[in-house]
């Protein structure tokens with residue numbers, strides 16, 4: 389996964405952060421700040437973003453992996469914003485070369501960009517030796533986006549507020565997923581906009597609604613979890629991309645315990661009975677030709693962590709700080 393031409397040595401920090409699926413996403417009223425209040429349950433899944441941070445004379449980002457061409461490399465890139473925010477917070481020089489290796493669908497409703505930002509915070513903190521405590525990193529993450537704190541903490545968590553206020557949730561066992569991925573992403577803001585048009589009236593969050601889901605997670609009951617999966621944004625995502633009904637139906641026909649659109653979509657998530665069954669569902673989606681790509685994963689998994697943190701040299705032995 390290391391970009392070509394680079395070998396690990398002692399000036400590189402490599403961090404891995406997971407994507408997520410919202411097991412439940414309940415959306416409340418639009419607030420004055422332009423955000424909706426949410427009650428959601430996140431599960432981190434084993435599709436990973438890798439961020440490699442290495443010294444540079446300036447702030448720059450490069451991208452590899454799936455759909456890399458869809459990722460902006462200007463200052464709208466959330467990983468660059470994360471590096472800038474950490475630098476401003478700690479007084480460090482905002483100079484780093486971040487390389488993002490994409491493993492989570494881009495603009496897919498699985499928080500890939502947020503995982504990049506979470507991983508960039510951890511990577512820059514390690515590279516710069518700024519030693520920011522995890523709870524402070526989580527606060528910085530929340531300033532970058534509603535979905536950024538969760539890939540830092542990982543596992544299973546309840547999200548409230550805009551989705552950024554996290555409480556760990558009990559979960560037993562492993563849950564196997566098949567994902568139907570669409571090449572063209574969906575804008576989160578646009579999906580929330582259609583949600584508002586469809587609802588057009590007062591709505592009230594019912595935090596108690598997910599009692600059965602939490603009980604299933606505590607018991608390690610995949611069938612119970614499948615029955616309780618819920619996404620208030622699903623109608624809005626289907627309104628924007630009606631063809632998403634196809635992978636939902638194919639996964640259901642293949643015996644999925646539950647199917648839903650992940651977050652604001654357009655990725656379709658199907659809960660399977662086992663790893664083998666996830667492969668069967670993925671094969672059915674591929675055979676039906678109703679997705680651009682399929683992936684399987686397991687959850688829950690831990691949050692952003694350094695998987696290598698040493699100095700780095702290019703393959704020809706020169707330090708990579710000339711850029």
Ligand code: C5P
Nearest residue numbers: 422423424426533534535550576577580
């Ligand atoms: O927080 P983030 O930048 O990821 O949100 C992207 C957009 O999604 C926001 O600008 C807003 O339009 C919408 N959103 C929302 N309510 C939330 C989270 C996001 O309306 N709780």
